Amino acid sequence: MALYSEKVMDHFRNPRNVGVIEDADGIGEVGNARCGDIMKMYLKIEDDIIKDVKFETFGCGSAIASSSMATELIKGQPVSEAMKLTNKAVAEALDGLPDYKMHCSVLAEEAIQSALNDYEKKRSNG
Amino acid sequence: MIYADNAATTRMSETAMKTMISVMKENYGNPSSLYGFGQRAREILEEAREDIAGVIGAGRREILFTSGGSEADNQAILSAAALGKKNGKLHIVSSAFEHHAVLHTLNKLKKEGFEITLVDVHENGLLIPSEVGEAIRDDTCLVTIMYANNEIGTIQPIREIGVICREKKVLFHTDAVQAVGHIPVNVVDDNIDLLSASGHKFHGPKGVGFLYAKKGIRLTNLIEGGAQERGLRAGTENVPAIAAMAKALKEAAAGMDKTSGELIKKRDRLIKGLREIPHSALNGDEKKRLPSNVNFCFEGIEGESLLLLLDDKGIQASSGSACTSGSLDPSHVLLAIGRVHDVAHGSLRLSIGEDISDKDVDFIISSVREVVEYLRSFSPIWRDLESGKKQHIL
Numbered sequence: 141m142a143l144y145s146e147k148v149m150d151h152f153r154n155p156r157n158v159g160v161i162e163d164a165d166g167i168g169e170v171g172n173a174r175c176g177d178i179m180k181m182y183l184k185i186e187d188d189i190i191k192d193v194k195f196e197t198f199g200c201g202s203a204i205a206s207s208s209m210a211t212e213l214i215k216g217q218p219v220s221e222a223m224k225l226t227n228k229a230v231a232e233a234l235d236g237l238p239d240y241k242m243h244c245s246v247l248a249e250e251a252i253q254s255a256l257n258d259y260e261k262k263r264s265n266g
Numbered sequence: 267m268i269y270a271d272n273a274a275t276t277r278m279s280e281t282a283m284k285t286m287i288s289v290m291k292e293n294y295g296n297p298s299s300l301y302g303f304g305q306r307a308r309e310i311l312e313e314a315r316e317d318i319a320g321v322i323g324a325g326r327r328e329i330l331f332t333s334g335g336s337e338a339d340n341q342a343i344l345s346a347a348a349l350g351k352k353n354g355k356l357h358i359v360s361s362a363f364e365h366h367a368v369l370h371t372l373n374k375l376k377k378e379g380f381e382i383t384l385v386d387v388h389e390n391g392l393l394i395p396s397e398v399g400e401a402i403r404d405d406t407c408l409v410t411i412m413y414a415n416n417e418i419g420t421i422q423p424i425r426e427i428g429v430i431c432r433e434k435k436v437l438f439h440t441d442a443v444q445a446v447g448h449i450p451v452n453v454v455d456d457n458i459d460l461l462s463a464s465g466h467k468f469h470g471p472k473g474v475g476f477l478y479a480k481k482g483i484r485l486t487n488l489i490e491g492g493a494q495e496r497g498l499r500a501g502t503e504n505v506p507a508i509a510a511m512a513k514a515l516k517e518a519a520a521g522m523d524k525t526s527g528e529l530i531k532k533r534d535r536l537i538k539g540l541r542e543i544p545h546s547a548l549n550g551d552e553k554k555r556l557p558s559n560v561n562f563c564f565e566g567i568e569g570e571s572l573l574l575l576l577d578d579k580g581i582q583a584s585s586g587s588a589c590t591s592g593s594l595d596p597s598h599v600l601l602a603i604g605r606v607h608d609v610a611h612g613s614l615r616l617s618i619g620e621d622i623s624d625k626d627v628d629f630i631i632s633s634v635r636e637v638v639e640y641l642r643s644f645s646p647i648w649r650d651l652e653s654g655k656k657q658h659i660l
Binding site: 143149152153155158159160169171173174175176177178180195196197198200203204212259 | 329566567568569570571574575578585588596607610611644646647648649
């Protein structure tokens with residue numbers, strides 16, 4: 141029995157949307173090095189649509205796969221839809237995660253939320 | 267496939283396999299049975315005992331067969347504690363980087379009123395014998411220190427610690443699971459009272475090990491129900507596995523000088539190559555370590571990802587990252603030698619075997635370098651370290 145599903149391994153081996161957006165409209169960073177997982181999300185938003193999203197992750201296989209899947213799920217979506225992203229949706233899209241790795245999907249949800257909050261904050265201040 | 271996880275388990279030697287199969291086929295009798303067929307199994311059992319005792323310098327009657335290293339650790343510690351309790355001695359000395367078979371048993375004793383002192387493990391992964399001596403009190407009933415560490419491979423000054431324990435008349439146990447069959451271990455020269463070992467760490471089968479207990483030390487049995495092992499461990503003996511373990515150990519002992527000489531060359535080549543990866547560090551003393559063990563920390567990456575990508579390249583290794591343990595904390599061994607959490611998560615243990623070639627070693631080095639660079643390329647920690655937002659530790 142493999143540790144992870146094929147989908148997790150696919151997103152871990154070939155993560156989508158890896159990198160940085162220099163002029164991002166929203167940036168979110170969650171987790172800490174002490175626990176072994178950090179996710180950073182960058183959003184480019186135009187007309188309330190997520191035009192582009194990139195991530196950087198320090199963490200285990202499922203943390204990298206969860207980041208990758210989360211970015212795929214929100215890319216091209218309206219901000220209001222992205223706000224509704226749950227960790228469960230991320231885990232399901234990956235064909236499941238081992239129980240003790242569910243926190244990785246939680247982190248992915250939180251990273252997206254944090255980046256969206258940053259976008260909202262910047263917008264209301266701007 | 268390059269199997270570099272021999273500290274986790276080893277491939278059974280051909281001799282051990284042949285022995286095991288032949289005993290299963292030809293000598294399946296119960297050693298407790300009185301007829302000749304059973305008694306032949308008893309002879310095999312006793313030959314194995316004699317062979318094992320011979321390798322570690324013990325007497326035949328000082329070897330007790332167990333299900334492995336963990337059981338031997340449990341029995342050794344609980345026996346010493348029972349003896350201590352009888353004499354009103356409820357203090358035990360150990361170290362923070364022992365195997366969990368030792369640490370968890372000590373925790374259990376703590377709940378029963380024992381007091382445990384964990385002696386410092388220094389940055390190089392070594393203990394200082396005098397510091398062990400200083401921790402010993404009038405009410406100390408046991409000192410338990412591992413022979414060689416299972417993660418970072420450092421070989422402890424066991425002989426010197428043994429001398430101190432003898433002087434202070436305190437029982438001395440060593441978890442020698444990683445040492446026996448790999449480096450010379452002699453219970454007399456090393457002043458050891460109790461020693462645990464495991465068959466599958468030296469090319470024997472899994473599920474079998476032994477406990478050496480110096481003559482005169484009264485053991486407490488963990489398993490009740492029969493007169494096997496002189497009443498100290500009930501249950502029909504696993505004769506095929508015991509016979510195979512003895513063969514494997516004899517073989518390992520006979521070839522030890524040659525094997526370890528070769529392994530040390532490969533190990534040092536590996537260390538030299540991995541050191542060239544920027545912001546990396548070897549864990550544990552460079553020389554006072556097992557011939558097979560290499561353990562590194564790489565800044566800015568996490569161990570599980572490293573292992574999975576190395577597996578894709580056909581390299582099997584292990585890590586002390588939290589993700590590989592199922593907890594939030596990384597390896598207690600790396601924390602004990604002072605590695606901070608951030609760095610301890612990015613650890614890699616390679617425990618090489620005799621069959622590894624220079625070409626394999628070079629392939630490991632280039633693969634680790636490639637994977638570390640790749641993981642760093644999208645690590646937010648690495649970005650912060652490289653941009654100066656955070657200070658490099660390694």
